[in-house]
Amino acid sequence: TPPSGAGRPRLTFLGTGYLGATYAICFAEMGYEVLGFDVDEPKIAKLASGEVPFHEPGLDELLRKNLAGGRLRFTTSYDEVAEFGDVHFICVGTPQRADGLAADLSYVEAAVTGLAPKLTRKALIVGKSTVPVGTAEWVEEIIARHAPEQAQVEVAWSPEFLQEGFAVEDVLRPNRVIFGVKSEWAYGMLYGSHKGVFDLAMTEDREVPVVVTDFATAELVKVAANAFLATKISFINAMAEVCEAAGADVTQLARAIGYDPRIGNRFLRAGLGFGGACLPKDIRAFQARAQELGVGEALRFLHEVDLINQRRRQRVVQLAAELLDRPNGPAGPDLSGLRIAVLGATFKPNSDDVRDSPALSVVRKLSRAGASVAVYDPEGMSNAERELPEVGFAKTLTDAVARADLVCVLTEWEEFRNADPATLAELVNGKRVIDGRNCLDQGLWVRAGWDYRGMGRPEPA
Ligand code: NAD
Numbered sequence: 345t346p347p348s349g350a351g352r353p354r355l356t357f358l359g360t361g362y363l364g365a366t367y368a369i370c371f372a373e374m375g376y377e378v379l380g381f382d383v384d385e386p387k388i389a390k391l392a393s394g395e396v397p398f399h400e401p402g403l404d405e406l407l408r409k410n411l412a413g414g415r416l417r418f419t420t421s422y423d424e425v426a427e428f429g430d431v432h433f434i435c436v437g438t439p440q441r442a443d444g445l446a447a448d449l450s451y452v453e454a455a456v457t458g459l460a461p462k463l464t465r466k467a468l469i470v471g472k473s474t475v476p477v478g479t480a481e482w483v484e485e486i487i488a489r490h491a492p493e494q495a496q497v498e499v500a501w502s503p504e505f506l507q508e509g510f511a512v513e514d515v516l517r518p519n520r521v522i523f524g525v526k527s528e529w530a531y532g533m534l535y536g537s538h539k540g541v542f543d544l545a546m547t548e549d550r551e552v553p554v555v556v557t558d559f560a561t562a563e564l565v566k567v568a569a570n571a572f573l574a575t576k577i578s579f580i581n582a583m584a585e586v587c588e589a590a591g592a593d594v595t596q597l598a599r600a601i602g603y604d605p606r607i608g609n610r611f612l613r614a615g616l617g618f619g620g621a622c623l624p625k626d627i628r629a630f631q632a633r634a635q636e637l638g639v640g641e642a643l644r645f646l647h648e649v650d651l652i653n654q655r656r657r658q659r660v661v662q663l664a665a666e667l668l669d670r671p672n673g674p675a676g677p678d679l680s681g682l683r684i685a686v687l688g689a690t691f692k693p694n695s696d697d698v699r700d701s702p703a704l705s706v707v708r709k710l711s712r713a714g715a716s717v718a719v720y721d722p723e724g725m726s727n728a729e730r731e732l733p734e735v736g737f738a739k740t741l742t743d744a745v746a747r748a749d750l751v752c753v754l755t756e757w758e759e760f761r762n763a764d765p766a767t768l769a770e771l772v773n774g775k776r777v778i779d780g781r782n783c784l785d786q787g788l789w790v791r792a793g794w795d796y797r798g799m800g801r802p803e804p805a
Contacts, residue, residue: 353430353468353536356381358455360391360418362398362508362621362697363472364435369396369407370515372416374540379428380418383454392418399696399723402512426462431537433502434471434483438629439621445628447476456483460490463497468533471501474566474626476633480524480559500530501559503566508620509694516544520553524562531556567633570626571646576611577618578652584614584800585655594800595782614800616660616706616754616780617653619691621699624650656799660706660780661713663797664750667776680714683773685748687741688755688780689721689728696723698731703754706780707735710752720744722759742771749774756781765792 355371357364360382368380382388390397394408410416419425425432436451452473459469469487471480480501491497501524506514521538525531535554545552557565584594594614602609618624627646634643664670664684665677691701698704701724710717711734720738721728729737738744741759745751745768753760761783769775775794777784782798789796790804797803 352376352539353533354428355379355537356425356429356432357435358382358425358432358459359434359436359451359473360384360387361435361437362400362511363504363506364433365391365396365398366400366403366506366511366515367433367435367472367504368416368418369403369410370512371537371540372410372413373406374516374544376415376537376540378410378416379425380416381420381422381425382418383420385420388418388420399694400508400511401694406512422458422462425459426464426467429467431468431470431533432459434469434473435504436473437621438473438475438625440625440628444632446632447474447625447629449475449479449482452479452483453486456486457490460487460497461492463491463495466496466498468530469497469499470534470537471499471563472504474503474570474622474629475563476629477560477563477567477637478633480563498527498530498533499559500525500534501562502534503562505566505569508697509692516541517548517550518552520555522562522565523554523556524559525556526559567626567630570623571630571643571649573611574618574623574627574653575645575649577613577623578649580612580614581617581656581800582652585652585659587614587800587802588659591802593802595798613782615656615756615782616702616799617656619700619702619705620697624653624700657702657705657709659799660752660754660778661709663778664710664715664752665713667778667795667797668750668774676709677713679710682715682749683747684710684715684717685738685744685751685772686710686717686719687721687744687751687753687760688724688757689719690724690755693755693757694723696727698724698727701728701755703780704728704732706752706754707732711735718744718748721755722757724755742768746771747773750776750778752778752780753784754780756783760784765789765794769793 354377356379357368358381360380368378372378387397396403436455438447441448484499487497523534587594598612601607602612631643631646634640665672670677688703718736718738777794779798
């Protein structure tokens with residue numbers, strides 16, 4: 345039920361990366377007055393000039409429209425944030441720590457300690473970053489130490505489920521929102537700051553379910569959801585391993601079990617596995633936190649989920665050695681003297697994000713095995729080049745495959761799915777292809793003369 349008198353608060357977003365920038369822009373689009381804040385000055389300058397610093401379909405246009413409309417601004421000043429906002433969303437990164445599996449909370453700490461002393465009136469600080477359970481309570485303690493008492497600052501937690509590549513749609517039309525709150529006032533403020541989402545749903549005759557919980561449950565919802573999704577992917581990839589040993593086809597197996605509505609066919613595609621800045625680090629941080637809570641055993645399976653996922657990356661190298669007739673010794677195959685085209689660098693299509701990208705992990709392994717690798721990606725080239733400066737990059741798909749002994753499709757971009765195998769066959773040195781995402785039309789490639797290998801699939805007859 346909506347709280348009485350819920351108005352439209354002014355919103356700030358601390359951290360304008362993939363999550364925070366998308367939020368700031370989409371909430372301005374829904375009619376809120378919004379201020380985006382980041383400590384990264386070049387990033388803020390770009391946003392303020394109408395340029396989204398990463399690739400996300402549809403976002404550029406909304407940014408320019410809402411800057412022009414005057415509802416959206418960007419700053420690097422904590423004073424301005426404190427002065428402007430009624431509700432402050434924490435959207436900073438929570439990467440894996442360098443010294444173990446746990447999440448690095450130093451950015452959350454910096455953002456909260458930066459803002460808290462500047463607050464002079466009642467405000468709500470809402471965590472959106474993915475964090476270990478217990479973080480919201482810790483943020484409350486930081487605020488109690490740093491914010492002036494008369495400001496009566498409160499905390500809430502509202503985890504985020506947006507998917508890169510579909511982020512605008514996911515923010516405007518979420519399939520649920522979670523409000524982790526301690527007071528009616530915090531609930532009212534969160535409700536008011538999502539009223540645009542609820543109003544849009546109403547005009548489209550939809551409903552957005554709201555789950556109101558305590559802090560701990562809200563924090564856990566996010567990591568539980570990601571643990572489930574990672575498990576679903578690794579489950580079907582484990583089946584792929586079995587199919588490879590048994591001569592079965594995991595794509596048919598997945599289709600057949602996916603018809604059972606209790607299982608469902610989404611996220612049930614065998615391939616190169618998951619990557620990105622969320623699933624891998626989130627399942628690791630979850631295990632670390634469970635250990636601290638004395639329930640490490642409950643999440644021991646997530647370690648297996650991670651291992652299955654890593655093994656798929658090695659599988660591509662093994663397939664490459666098989667196709668190229670190079671013996672696969674204990675130290676891995678020797679691929680020296682061979683030219684391999686890798687299509688795909690981002691961890692998924694429709695994004696330029698290469699953080700923990702399975703494709704780049706395979707590129708590293710292939711290079712280490714001695715192959716000369718040419719990588720092409722429609723959007724991820726500059727990020728990938730920054731990450732792997734020692735690897736060769738090609739400007740176009742055809743440049744990448746020219747004279748290749750083997751082509752590996754490692755990210756499911758439409759450009760690769762639509763590529764004509766007959767045309768590519770003219771360019772290569774050897775018609776060999778590894779479909780690391782099971783996204784190509786196998787029959788089409790085989791008919792064009794290619795030696796095709798998929799993930800968890802037998803060699804085509
Ligand atoms: P990101 O690295 O793209 O962005 C983080 C931003 O925070 C950067 O721009 C950085 O400069 C900024 N920052 C660092 N310290 C700051 C400070 N003290 N004050 C203000 N800004 C600061 O990360 P992201 O992908 O946007 O993820 C952010 C959080 O959201 C993470 O916890 C992530 O797990 C979670 N999340 C991400 C997604 C996603 O698809 N990217 C989805 C759901 C949840």
